[in-house]
Amino acid sequence: MRISVIGCGYLGAVHAASMAKLGHDVVGIDVDHDKVQALCRARAPFYEPGFEELLAGTLDTGRLSFSTDVGDAAGSQVHFVCVGTPQKRGEYAADMHYVQDAVESLLGVLAPGDLVVGKSTVPVGTAAALAELVQEKVPGALLAWNPEFLREGFAVQDTLHPDRLVYGLPAGPDGETARALLDEVYAPIVERGTPKVETDYATAEMVKTAANSFLATKISFINAMAELCEATGADVKLLADAIGYDDRIGRKFLNAGLGFGGGCLPKDIRAFMARAGELGADQALTFLKEVDNINMRRRIRMVELAREVCDGSLLGKRIAVLGAAFKPDSDDIRDSPALNVAAQLQLQGAVVRVTDPAAVENSRRLWPQLDYADTPEEAADRADAVLVLTEWRQYRELDPVSFGAVVRQKRVLDGRNALDRDAWTAAGWTYRALGRRAG
Ligand SMILES: NC(=O)C1=CN([C@@H]2O[C@H](COP(=O)(O)OP(=O)(O)OC[C@H]3O[C@@H](n4cnc5c(N)ncnc54)[C@H](O)[C@@H]3O)[C@@H](O)[C@H]2O)C=CC1
Numbered sequence: 333m334r335i336s337v338i339g340c341g342y343l344g345a346v347h348a349a350s351m352a353k354l355g356h357d358v359v360g361i362d363v364d365h366d367k368v369q370a371l372c373r374a375r376a377p378f379y380e381p382g383f384e385e386l387l388a389g390t391l392d393t394g395r396l397s398f399s400t401d402v403g404d405a406a407g408s409q410v411h412f413v414c415v416g417t418p419q420k421r422g423e424y425a426a427d428m429h430y431v432q433d434a435v436e437s438l439l440g441v442l443a444p445g446d447l448v449v450g451k452s453t454v455p456v457g458t459a460a461a462l463a464e465l466v467q468e469k470v471p472g473a474l475l476a477w478n479p480e481f482l483r484e485g486f487a488v489q490d491t492l493h494p495d496r497l498v499y500g501l502p503a504g505p506d507g508e509t510a511r512a513l514l515d516e517v518y519a520p521i522v523e524r525g526t527p528k529v530e531t532d533y534a535t536a537e538m539v540k541t542a543a544n545s546f547l548a549t550k551i552s553f554i555n556a557m558a559e560l561c562e563a564t565g566a567d568v569k570l571l572a573d574a575i576g577y578d579d580r581i582g583r584k585f586l587n588a589g590l591g592f593g594g595g596c597l598p599k600d601i602r603a604f605m606a607r608a609g610e611l612g613a614d615q616a617l618t619f620l621k622e623v624d625n626i627n628m629r630r631r632i633r634m635v636e637l638a639r640e641v642c643d644g645s646l647l648g649k650r651i652a653v654l655g656a657a658f659k660p661d662s663d664d665i666r667d668s669p670a671l672n673v674a675a676q677l678q679l680q681g682a683v684v685r686v687t688d689p690a691a692v693e694n695s696r697r698l699w700p701q702l703d704y705a706d707t708p709e710e711a712a713d714r715a716d717a718v719l720v721l722t723e724w725r726q727y728r729e730l731d732p733v734s735f736g737a738v739v740r741q742k743r744v745l746d747g748r749n750a751l752d753r754d755a756w757t758a759a760g761w762t763y764r765a766l767g768r769r770a771g
């Protein structure tokens with residue numbers, strides 16, 4: 333089948349290559365010329381394990397191409413919309429102009445029988461409005477909403493082996509047609525028995541925002557417990573282990589620490605609240621405001637903890653920040669808790685050096701005022717405190733004995749509860765973490 337993918341960012345580029353891997357002829361379209369050039373040369377424009385290999389392999393088959401010209405989407409039967417829906421500046425709502433522009437740009441290439449498939453995360457009600465536009469301008473063309481649940485760092489695996497497929501379909505015979513096309517797109521995934529949920533548009537849109545809201549709530553729940561652990565001397569890591577053994581609760585997403593960031597969870601819960609307000613149902617989601625507040629408080633607490641270990645003042649203190657990406661195995665720094673903390677420390681007078689295995693280049697572009705280092709040792713040279721803010725394997729596996737030789741003061745703050753506290757304290761470090769006793 334011929335497929336187009338509009339928007340080749342973290343989601344779309346992986347989706348395009350994955351669809352080619354499934355055997356389809358795919359063209360990826362993006363307005364960013366540099367990104368398209370990189371993709372055409374089999375260079376990943378972002379860090380994502382396994383993606384560059386997938387890209388090179390699928391480009392080699394001749395089934396995958398990229399272009400800046402939406403005209404090249406003509407002749408495709410299915411058109412995936414994967415453009416961004418970031419938070420609007422100064423507001424909670426999502427900025428929907430990229431989705432609107434992308435769908436409008438497709439109107440000139442659509443033919444009757446084509447299917448537009450939304451994958452971007454959108455406010456409930458978007459799909460119905462876009463379906464009306466598509467059908468008015470190109471009678472016989474259809475629209476479905478097929479939200480995406482991939483995690484950065486596992487994007488290839490999650491795209492090719494999703495937990496479930498969700499199809500938001502139009503009513504009646506159009507729904508049958510759209511379902512058949514989606515089943516053909518995802519044939520190998522459907523045939524292996526992957527759970528499939530077929531719904532109306534609104535449910536499909538809400539499944540996505542509900543899933544991200546639940547994940548955010550789970551993280552803020554454990555971080556609220558961490559605040560109480562700090563007040564009582566209890567240990568949040570043991571608490572999470574103990575409640576996580578109950579499989580109604582589950583241990584996943586109960587890692588307390590600096591909280592959630594990234595291009596999705598923070599903006600998605602805010603956009604969900606904004607949409608609920610527009611629908612007159614804002615009371616239903618007031619708890620998400622608290623989820624957001626708890627999350628943002630963790631960043632402030634981290635800065636306080638750094639001040640505490642630096643004898644009450646950050647002024648002139650040399651601080652190494654290990655980690656800039658919002659999570660390991662990614663170069664994504666959108667709403668990164670690590671960078672936010674690094675910037676706050678610098679504003680309060682500390683001399684901050686940041687390092688990250690993949691995200692330094694992006695960080696330097698966004699926060700040129702921060703100082704960057706290539707390695708943890710360089711970042712920690714004569715440091716008064718070391719903060720581990722993104723739990724890359726490289727940092728989890730640091731040898732506290734040899735690493736101790738580069739710093740001025742052996743003080744480590746484990747912002748992700750990722751280090752072996754006993755090993756670090758045995759090596760003479762003062763160990764502090766969120767939600768755990770000092771070591
Ligand atoms: N990043 C992720 O892990 C996931 C993202 N999502 C959702 O997918 C959507 C996209 O997210 P990301 O890929 O992270 O964003 P991104 O910002 O990395 O990528 C968006 C891409 O769309 C391009 N673009 C914008 N307008 C365009 C147009 N009119 N025509 C063609 N290209 C255009 C941009 O140049 C950019 O390359 C968002 O709604 C997000 O919430 C959903 C699940 C996972």
Ligand SMILES: O=C(O)[C@H]1O[C@H](OP(=O)(O)OP(=O)(O)OC[C@H]2O[C@@H](n3ccc(=O)[nH]c3=O)[C@H](O)[C@@H]2O)[C@H](O)[C@@H](O)[C@@H]1O
Pocket residue numbers: 453480481482483484485544547551584585586587588589590591592593594595596597658659
């Ligand atoms: O809509 C999206 O874009 C995606 O958002 C998240 O994926 P992602 O943002 O890639 O990363 P997560 O693994 O969810 O982590 C998000 C943030 O939460 C933090 N986190 C995660 C888990 C945890 O226990 N504690 C915790 O603080 C991470 O450090 C990170 O900053 C969801 O997990 C995906 O299912 C979804 O598709």
